[in-house]
Every structure is written in C-alpha cells, then in structure tokens.
Amino acid sequence: xxxxxxxxxxxxxxxxxxxxxxxxxxxxxxxxxxxxxxxxxxxxxxxxxxxxxxxxxxxxxxxxxxxxxxxxxxxxxxxxxxxxxxxxxxxxxxxxxxxxxxxxxxxxxxxxxxxxxxxxxxxxxxxxxxxxxxxxxxxxxxxxxxxxxxxxxxxxxxxxxxxxxxxxxxxxxxxxxxx
Numbered sequence: 001x002x003x004x005x006x007x008x009x010x011x012x013x014x015x016x017x018x019x020x021x022x023x024x025x026x027x028x029x030x031x032x033x034x035x036x037x038x039x040x041x042x043x044x045x046x047x048x049x050x051x052x053x054x055x056x057x058x059x060x061x062x063x064x065x066x067x068x069x070x071x072x073x074x075x076x077x078x079x080x081x082x083x084x085x086x087x088x089x090x091x092x093x094x095x096x097x098x099x100x101x102x103x104x105x106x107x108x109x110x111x112x113x114x115x116x117x118x119x120x121x122x123x124x125x126x127x128x129x130x131x132x133x134x135x136x137x138x139x140x141x142x143x144x145x146x147x148x149x150x151x152x153x154x155x156x157x158x159x160x161x162x163x164x165x166x167x168x169x170x171x172x173x174x175x176x177x178x179x
Contacts (some may be wrong), residue, residue, distance in 0.1 A: 011050045011061035012076040012105050014040045039107050039121065056082045074107040093132050095103040101127040119147040139169035 008016070019027070019034040027034045042048075043063025051060035061076035083100040103125035110118045126140040147161040 009050075009059060009061060009076050009103065011059060012039055012074060012107075014038045014042075022138040026170060039105070040074060041072075041107070041109060043074050044067060044069050044109065044111075044158050056080050056085065070111050072109050075104070076106070077104040078102065096132045098128055101125065115151045117149045119145075119149070121145050121147075134173060136172040137170065139167070142166040 005007040010016075011103040015036075015038045017036045019031075019036065023031055023034055027036075040063065044065050045068060046065060048063045049061065052058065055080060057080040059078040061074070061077070064073045064075070065071075066073055079102040080100045083098050086094050086097050086099060089095050103123070105123045106121065112118060121144065123141065123143040126138070128136075130136040130138075143163070144167050145161060145163040147159055149157065149159040151157040
C-alpha cells in the first residue's frame with residue numbers, strides 16, 4: 001500500500017540479504033539485484049508465535065512442532081484494514097475508494113531420517129487499489145515449492161526442487177476496461 005508497508009512478513013524471516021552488485025553465481029546471470037530471503041526454520045521443538053496490531057495493518061506468525069524434531073509447520077499472515085479507514089472518511093472520493101492487501105506464507109518441514117528431509121513452502125498475496133471506480137488495479141502472487149534434500153555424507157549433499165510461480169494483474173480506468 002503506497003510503499004508504507006514491507007513487501008514481506010518480517011516475523012517469518014530468518015534473514016534477508018540484498019545483493020546490489022557482485023551477485024553470487026547461484027542466482028544466475030543477467031540480474032541487476034537480488035533480495036535473498038530465508039524463512040525461519042526454528043519451529044521443530046516448541047510452539048512459538050509473534051504478531052502485532054498496528055494503525056493500518058495486523059500480522060500473526062506461528063511456529064508449530066507437530067511431531068518434535070520430525071514434522072514442523074510455520075504459518076503466517078498479514079492484512080490491512082486501511083479499506084475500513086477510507087470508508088470512514090468525510091471526503092466522498094476517499095469514502096468511495098479502496099486500498100488493501102493480504103498475504104499468507106507457510107512452510108512444512110518433514111525430517112524423514114538423518115539423511116533425508118522434505119520441505120514444502122507456499123506464499124499467496126493480493127493487493128487492491130480502487131479510486132472511486134475510476135482507476136483500479138489489483139494484483140496477486142502465488143508461489144509454491146517442494147524440496148527433497150539428501151545427505152550422502154558430511155561433505156556431500158544434494159537436493160531436488162520443484163517450484164511454481166504465478167503473477168496476475170488487472171488494471172481498469174474510465175477509458176478502458178480490464179486489461
């Protein structure tokens with residue numbers, strides 16, 4: 001929403017590193033910058049939660065050990081209620097406008113044995129801006145991945161990963177319909 005809020009749920013992150021130059025080879029070639037985000041994975045022994053309620057948004061993240069040291073789940077979500085605040089404004093243009101977002105993220109880690117681990121992760125987001133039905137855009141992301149990791153020895157390991165990504169955007173103004 002207008003750059004006021006973070007793009008990611010910081011409560012669900014273990015680390016965030018921005019590469020603006022001298023980008024490591026593991027990210028491929030022909031990129032100008034990379035934001036490397038790692039999701040927290042410390043939820044295999046005890047239940048934890050964090051969240052917050054702000055003036056225009058709220059967030060909640062939970063780490064849940066389903067089977068101690070074997071199966072764990074991390075779920076998180078954020079949403080804004082700026083839409084409700086706009087509808088309470090006196091200005092008729094603002095009162096008839098909307099601006100909100102939500103996002104959800106999840107991580108499931110299943111440790112099969114000492115040598116094998118299966119990881120599922122997902123992310124869903126949706127943003128909407130509508131100014132008096134004259135200018136509207138909404139967009140969303142859906143991401144998912146599954147990863148199998150195998151350790152052959154202390155110094156040799158491999159992983160196989162499959163990923164899914166979808167980005168959709170719709171725009172509308174008085175002169176054209178949805179694009």
